[in-house]
């Protein structure tokens with residue numbers, strides 16, 4: 283049906299008309315994009331209203347950064363670009379961190395921002411929210427486009443969609459000057475100008491020679507290891523990956539957001555023997571994982587003395603050799619590559635030596651056994667392990683739930699403690715270690731999947747997106763936020779010995795974050811012991827009501843942001859002293 287904006291008035295020449303607003307909406311709908319993550323304001327307020335009236339889901343946030351993080355993670359979960367809509371200059375800038383985050387993390391996302399008039403901006407005549415947004419966005423995303431004419435809206439969105447999802451996915455910026463929305467054109471011509479993007483992310487089949495080379499190297503290994511990254515989770519090739527890992531018998535190490543691709547409790551999972559497998563492996567196959575800081579760039583102490591051979595599976599050819607030599611690069615989309623691996627394995631494969639798999643199992647069992655008693659402590663105020671022991675069981679009982687996780691200690695410890703059982707259920711700070719993703723990601727996860735969300739947040743991390751609890755309540759989302767409140771960043775015990783100002787890393791002592799949720803009609807709980815925490819989280823999971831639990835953690839618990847790859851910030855500081 284034509285999305286008719288108005289009819290022309292000239293007698294005898296009556297024709298159906300459309301305009302920029304309607305063409306933007308039609309372009310999105312035509313391409314199956316049904317949700318917009320938005321903060322209203324000039325010049326896009328009416329676009330949001332009209333999109334909602336036209337049947338799109340328009341979710342209004344309190345800050346563009348959170349809307350952007352929501353759009354990015356929606357892209358990750360659905361393989362369709364998540365759309366974030368913002369006002370010009372300040373709103374656009376607020377959305378940019380999320381756009382850059384999406385690009386770094388390879389999430390398909392489109393930041394659509396209204397902008398000021400080109401004629402005035404280019405002459406720098408001081409327009410309302412004047413800014414050359416396209417130029418600013420360009421270095422922070424995969425592609426950036428501006429649409430000046432209504433008849434180009436279709437092509438503009440087609441280019442943005444294709445750029446966001448094809449090859450290595452990422453963020454795209456689309457600049458829509460205010461004047462565009464009011465441009466009127468013939469409705470039929472308008473519809474004809476729209477573009478339905480066919481096969482937006484074409485399969486990229488690996489060359490048979492690269493597949494053979496990779497499997498030959500893996501087969502010859504004495505101590506092989508597969509590392510699964512969030513690229514593997516994004517691929518939604520879950521069965522193929524599971525079959526490959528199981529048929530090959532090779533131990534696997536999941537990166538943080540790849541946890542659950544195969545259950546963390548799987549007998550081949552080496553997550554709890556991380557140091558051992560990095561150090562002692564002789565061949566490492568990376569599937570959708572990059573050798574960046576999270577893997578200490580593939581060299582140095584964490585990787586031990588024994589020489590390594592790396593096999594890498596990635597859709598982006600330039601990823602190969604970016605940090606160390608890749609002896610067997612396999613370029614292709616992960617589904618196609620792993621399916622080719624499986625076909626090759628069908629003609630015969632020998633499992634890795636039992637000596638290797640047994641050594642890993644024994645290290646894993648040792649680490650798990652060491653941790654177990656810590657998770658059962660019932661101290662009040664809680665320590666991290668006591669509280670996380672409770673949440674570990676919640677996810678075990680609700681494997682369909684999505685875990686959102688950010689913080690310093692809260693992130694580092696939850697990653698190890700909470701086992702994941704299904705793919706794409708753990709959403710965290712990703713490759714940049716960025717704080718503030720919490721509420722945006724939780725909201726998008728609840729909306730896009732319909733599953734309950736457990737957001738485990740450090741008190742500092744939560745502060746970056748805390749106002750969105752109002753959004754959670756407004757849309758009545760099944761989100762339970764647990765704030766690990768130890769009164770500060772890392773710890774709540776630092777003291778400033780120079781003057782009366784608080785130390786730089788501490789917050790108000792005994793803060794009650796649960797009251798924030800109550801202010802907007804949600805359920806707020808103050809939990810001072812693991813038992814209280816358990817009761818409150820279980821109630822939230824059962825009721826699906828917006829809930830915020832202020833989990834009171836001992837202010838002395840926690841340490842300075844632990845190991846970041848090879849870098850320990852604390853030891854750097856100590857060396858400087």
Ligand SMILES: CC(C)(COP(=O)(O)OP(=O)(O)OC[C@H]1O[C@@H](n2cnc3c(N)ncnc32)[C@H](O)[C@@H]1OP(=O)(O)O)[C@@H](O)C(=O)NCCC(=O)NCCSC(=O)C(=O)O
Nearest residue numbers: 553554555556557576649650653689690698715843845847
């Ligand atoms: C790069 C890393 C993956 C490396 O972490 P590591 O500590 O080396 O590894 P892991 O966390 O995976 O595991 C730690 C240890 O726990 C073991 N382990 C893992 N799982 C388990 C279970 N289930 N049971 C028992 N033991 C376990 C694992 O084998 C390791 O022990 P061993 O095998 O014995 O070694 C991580 O540092 C990371 O993701 N960092 C990102 C942090 C981040 O983004 N922070 C945001 C900064 S916050 C901020 O802004 C700021 O602080 O500033």
